[in-house]
Amino acid sequence: MIDESRGIGTRIAEVRRLKGLSQVQLAEELGISKPGLANYERGFRVPPASLVADLCEKHGVSAGWLLLGEGAIFTPDLGQVHQRALATAWAYLTRGGDEVQQEHLIRLSTALFQYILAHEQCDEGVVDAMGKLVA
Template sequence: MSIGGRFLEVRKARGIKQTDVAEAIGISHGAVVNYEKGRDPPANVIIAFSKAFNVNPMWLLMGIGRADQSSTDDLYGRSIEIAWTYLARGGDEVAKADLVKLGSALFQYLMEHGDISEAMAEKLLSLSA
């Protein structure tokens, strides 16, 4: 699916008109039509769309992850926080290599699924440790 196809998917799912998209991101209605028909939008339009409609920019660009997930910074921070909590719970000093390994595994999971239950986090962490 093209970037414009993903624009269309978000717009239809939210019941938004093309004119509303155009107004929200500061482009013409014709540009929205062209993008939805397959013309690649410039980076500033992708960023504006992502911010205006709270859509994952990685999903918009490449179809990776979920449309509704948080920014990659948020996901990365959450993955490190979960890994740190797991590693530090015994009171021992946390090894940097272990934190990186667990944080990376969790980050990958969050990128693909958008969220993680406590039980799944525990399972991933125990497998990766």
């Protein structure tokens, strides 16, 4: 048994379960045999980089999470993150009824976008602190 692969194998199995797939289904998607997938999941073999890349691409899995167990499991939809950051920035900047300067909206929404990507969410305190910096 190869200890280093145990972590990635467990994470491959977790992705498969979260996606509601059987070993046969995921193996077919990835172009490998079911016993081959089972060997990766159990940590008996280390998956090749091409398989890791294929799994990440086909299922929106974060490579950092799959390889190292760090960060979010799935990669965020950048369009949704952008819309959320922009809407949050707009709501913050227009709360007092003042005219919003385009530069402030751009700076705040950019900062929020980066923060949300790194932390997956932000609370009012973060928005307020960032808003004071761009105003």
